[in-house]
């Protein structure tokens with residue numbers, strides 16, 4: 001079980017997340033978001049954190065020049081495309097990427113994943129019309145495909161109180177949280193970050209124990 005803390009906007013929050021055991025940090029390059037960071041802020045965060053934390057750069061239907069400019073300035077390990085980007089668009093940067101899929105009621109996730117043959121995984125997020133992400137909404141975790149053969153990151157409205165149940169229900173490879181561990185928009189609450197990671201790790205251990213006993 002991997003844990004990604006998304007919407008990191010400052011060095012202090014990045015350090016708290018990594019010290020608490022986060023595997024990945026998400027940096028939002030989407031100006032309308034309260035979690036948006038400039039390439040300069042992102043580069044400062046990148047310099048401060050462990051080289052073993054996966055730095056993920058998140059974009060929403062960005063002009064390719066914007067993505068290129070960011071990847072020149074910030075040592076990102078992974079790109080996350082959170083809008084309506086096509087597979088062709090995502091692969092043009094020749095970098096590892098994950099594709100976010102918003103779980104609209106009529107969306108078949110397996111069908112939606114199919115064109116992204118080179119994606120390293122898929123982040124399944126809640127769907128709210130007009131809001132690309134960071135909604136704080138959950139979706140029906142039973143809709144997460146089992147045995148898809150692809151890495152699945154579960155997102156959308158997770159928090160320290162519901163992440164264990166979400167892991168038991170969806171059995172994802174990773175979980176992602178933003179608003180559920182915030183003190184205010186764009187700033188993380190260290191206690192919530194630690195509680196979230198602890199709850200996710202404990203739920204994963206319990207799942208493994210159950211499988212072992214069966």
Ligand SMILES: O=C(O)c1ccccc1NCC(=O)[C@H](O)[C@H](O)COP(=O)(O)O
Nearest residue numbers: 006033132133134136156157177178179
């Ligand atoms: O976080 C944002 O503000 C955001 C804005 C636009 C597109 C995506 C955004 N966040 C992407 C993430 O990966 C979030 O962690 C994910 O949507 C879950 O957010 P939350 O429900 O607040 O945990």
